[in-house]
Amino acid sequence: MKKLTVFVLLLFVFSSFAEFEIKSIDVNIKMKEDGSAEVKEVISIYLFGAESKSLYLSGMQNNEFSFWSSLLNLPGFRTHTNPLVADVKDFKIIPQQISKCSNTYNYCIGEIYFEYKTYPYYNKSNGQLIPGTGFFSSEQYKPRTTKFIANPAAFSFESTEVEHVQRIGEGTTLTITLPEGSKVLELSPLPKDLEGINLPTSDYNVFSWSETLLVKFTFIYEYEKGLDDEMVAFFSDTYASLKTVLFGREGIPILVLIIILVSFYIILTSLKSVKGRTP
Numbered sequence: 001m002k003k004l005t006v007f008v009l010l011l012f013v014f015s016s017f018a019e020f021e022i023k024s025i026d027v028n029i030k031m032k033e034d035g036s037a038e039v040k041e042v043i044s045i046y047l048f049g050a051e052s053k054s055l056y057l058s059g060m061q062n063n064e065f066s067f068w069s070s071l072l073n074l075p076g077f078r079t080h081t082n083p084l085v086a087d088v089k090d091f092k093i094i095p096q097q098i099s100k101c102s103n104t105y106n107y108c109i110g111e112i113y114f115e116y117k118t119y120p121y122y123n124k125s126n127g128q129l130i131p132g133t134g135f136f137s138s139e140q141y142k143p144r145t146t147k148f149i150a151n152p153a154a155f156s157f158e159s160t161e162v163e164h165v166q167r168i169g170e171g172t173t174l175t176i177t178l179p180e181g182s183k184v185l186e187l188s189p190l191p192k193d194l195e196g197i198n199l200p201t202s203d204y205n206v207f208s209w210s211e212t213l214l215v216k217f218t219f220i221y222e223y224e225k226g227l228d229d230e231m232v233a234f235f236s237d238t239y240a241s242l243k244t245v246l247f248g249r250e251g252i253p254i255l256v257l258i259i260i261l262v263s264f265y266i267i268l269t270s271l272k273s274v275k276g277r278t279p
Contacts (some may be wrong), residue, residue, distance in 0.1 A: 001254045019048040025172040035138045041114040048107045085154040091116040150219035166214045173210040186220040
């Protein structure tokens with residue numbers, strides 16, 4: 001207990017002289033075929049002076065968001081996903097070793113990763129998907145083909161004076177990667193490096209924005225499952241349904257009924273076989 005108290009006091013003293021500043025933020029969203037997403041946010045931080053470097057290194061084994069938030073005391077140190085719209089799970093915070101230092105300007109650079117997964121929300125009473133949740137809403141409108149429509153409210157960048165308009169600020173980049181084979185139907189605003197593309201297109205699956213106003217952000221794409229994927233999904237669903245039934249409350253009676261029917265069939269087959277051999 002005494003050691004912990006000493007550490008907290010030292011942390012307080014050092015933090016009084018420490019200076020941190022966010023260098024850049026990279027938000028990388030990798031969409032999955034089912035509409036869930038894997039997210040990795042990379043927060044690069046300037047560590048000015050020896051005190052900042054010492055404090056940063058002292059927390060290398062700490063994976064608590066509250067610790068790093070208190071230590072750095074930076075408004076931009078946060079996730080860029082709205083948890084009211086997207087269901088955030090498996091959140092991890094991973095501090096990285098200091099990458100480089102400048103003796104001339106007396107600073108070093110550290111990086112902290114946020115890694116997590118997001119899903120749409122489901123109604124707890126009936127298990128139905130709640131529309132307008134997750135990064136993208138889904139709609140199966142063709143055989144094997146699902147349309148995904150972006151939910152702008154799931155993103156959490158800088159707010160502006162205009163309602164529902166967000167700003168991807170200076171030093172911040174949003175990158176969305178779609179599953180291979182996806183076809184983009186609508187996209188606005190276009191990334192600066194893709195302003196000349198014609199839609200719809202299947203030629204690109206990585207899209208990045210920086211220093212951009214998300215005004216009426218529109219992103220619609222479709223993904224078509226292959227026949228093999230559809231068959232695997234069918235048998236997986238069938239197996240899951242059978243497992244639920246057999247191990248549920250009615251499972252034993254159903255299993256007994258199946259055994260009786262199979263036994264009855266075997267007896268009938270045996271009787272017919274014996275009757276057929278009788279002269």
